[in-house]
Amino acid sequence: MNISLAELFCPHHCISCGKIGGILCECCKKYILDERKLNCLKCGAELIHEKCVRCDALPCLQFYVGKRKGALKSLINNYKYNSVRACGDVLAELLAECINIESAVVVPLPTIGKHVRERGFDHTKLLARKLVRLKE
Numbered sequence: 001m002n003i004s005l006a007e008l009f010c011p012h013h014c015i016s017c018g019k020i021g022g023i024l025c026e027c028c029k030k031y032i033l034d035e036r037k038l039n040c041l042k043c044g045a046e047l048i049h050e051k052c053v054r055c056d057a058l059p060c061l062q063f064y065v066g067k068r069k070g071a072l073k074s075l076i077n078n079y080k081y082n083s084v085r086a087c088g089d090v091l092a093e094l095l096a097e098c099i100n101i102e103s104a105v106v107v108p109l110p111t112i113g114k115h116v117r118e119r120g121f122d123h124t125k126l127l128a129r130k131l132v133r134l135k136e
Contacts, residue, residue: 014028015071015074015075016031016070016071016074023078023086023087023089024075024090029090029094032066032094033065033098036065036098038064042055043055064098065091065097065098072094075087075091079091079127080119080123081119083121085121085126088123088126088127091127091130092127092130095127095131096131096135101131101134102135104135106128106132108122108124108125108127108128109124111123
C-alpha cells in the first residue's frame with residue numbers, strides 16, 4: 001500500500017467508525033461485505049441461488065455492494081459530490097470483492113460533461129480504471 005506525503009501528515013478517518021488510517025477501515029469494510037444480500041431487480045425479494053423466491057424471475061447475473069445507506073452512502077456521496085478521490089480506491093476494492101474480476105469486462109458509464117467539469121474528474125471512468133488495476 002502506497003502512502004502519500006499528505007496522508008502521512010493528514011491521515012484519513014474511517015467514515016464509519018472514525019478510526020485513523022483510511023477512508024474505510026478493514027473492520028468496517030468487512031462489515032459492509034458481510035451484510036450483503038442479493039435481491040431481485042424486479043420485485044426486491046431475496047435471491048437464493050440466483051433465483052427469486054417471490055416472482056420466479058429468470059436468474060440473472062446481478063450484483064451490488066450493498067444498499068446506499070450508512071458508511072456506503074457516505075463513501076459514494078463523498079466520491080461523487082465532494083471529489084474525495086480516495087473513496088474511489090475503497091469503492092473499487094468493494095466492487096472487486098463482489099464480482100469475478102478476472103472474467104469481468106469493465107466499461108464505465110458515460111458521465112455528462114457538465115458533471116465532469118463540476119467534479120474536476122470523470123468519477124465512473126476513474127472508478128473503472130481503479131477496478132481494472134486491481135484485476136492486473
